[in-house]
Amino acid sequence: MNDARGHLTPPLVPEAIVLGLGGNLGDRLDNLRQGLFALLSHPEIRVTGFSRVWETEYVGPGRQAPYLNLVATATTSLAPLALLAVCQGIEGRLGRMPGGHLLPRTLDIDILLYGDRRASDDALVLPHPRLAERGFVLGPLAELAPDLRLPDSGETAAAAWARIQGAGGHWLRPLSEPLFAADAVAAGEEEWRAALAVYCR
Numbered sequence: 001m002n003d004a005r006g007h008l009t010p011p012l013v014p015e016a017i018v019l020g021l022g023g024n025l026g027d028r029l030d031n032l033r034q035g036l037f038a039l040l041s042h043p044e045i046r047v048t049g050f051s052r053v054w055e056t057e058y059v060g061p062g063r064q065a066p067y068l069n070l071v072a073t074a075t076t077s078l079a080p081l082a083l084l085a086v087c088q089g090i091e092g093r094l095g096r097m098p099g100g101h102l103l104p105r106t107l108d109i110d111i112l113l114y115g116d117r118r119a120s121d122d123a124l125v126l127p128h129p130r131l132a133e134r135g136f137v138l139g140p141l142a143e144l145a146p147d148l149r150l151p152d153s154g155e156t157a158a159a160a161w162a163r164i165q166g167a168g169g170h171w172l173r174p175l176s177e178p179l180f181a182a183d184a185v186a187a188g189e190e191e192w193r194a195a196l197a198v199y200c201r
Contacts, residue, residue: 015075017114018111022067022136029177033199033200036179040196045075045078046076049073071137081124114126135165144157
């Protein structure tokens with residue numbers, strides 16, 4: 001909701017969000033673990049699910065090493081800009097420098113969707129631009145929430161992913177190595193946190 005000054009205000013009830021995590025520097029898998037663990041540990045973010053880890057070809061100008069990506073669903077009582085600050089704080093703790101758009105990074109956490117909110121300013125654009133065209137997001141998202149409808153195109157995540165696959169282009173594939181050894185993905189948030197804590201001491 002926007003207030004009279006056009007600011008994005010905190011939700012009255014927790015809002016459903018979708019986050020994309022990715023990086024291509026350092027220990028890529030451990031950086032994803034650390035980022036997800038930080039989100040799980042935040043008192044105002046409740047992670048409700050996450051995809052497998054996918055390895056993806058870099059999409060953008062120039063050449064970069066492949067990325068590891070995953071998508072997480074969550075609910076939060078944080079306002080969008082407060083959530084953005086939390087995500088940027090986690091990125092910074094894992095070594096990402098401010099700025100550096102389109103440069104290699106240890107961890108990037110993007111707010112893909114924040115309920116049905118829309119925003120467009122220098123700090124945050126909602127929904128995330130080009131969401132319906134990014135295979136490295138749509139592959140994990142179609143796995144996690146295939147029936148989720150993308151706000152601009154109206155397609156389901158599964159339909160958008162099928163369209164991207166049919167068009168060819170950049171490669172991506174599920175990573176054979178799991179995010180953590182314990183088979184806790186079908187369990188709850190406490191089990192995820194406990195499993196990830198083994199790696200994130």
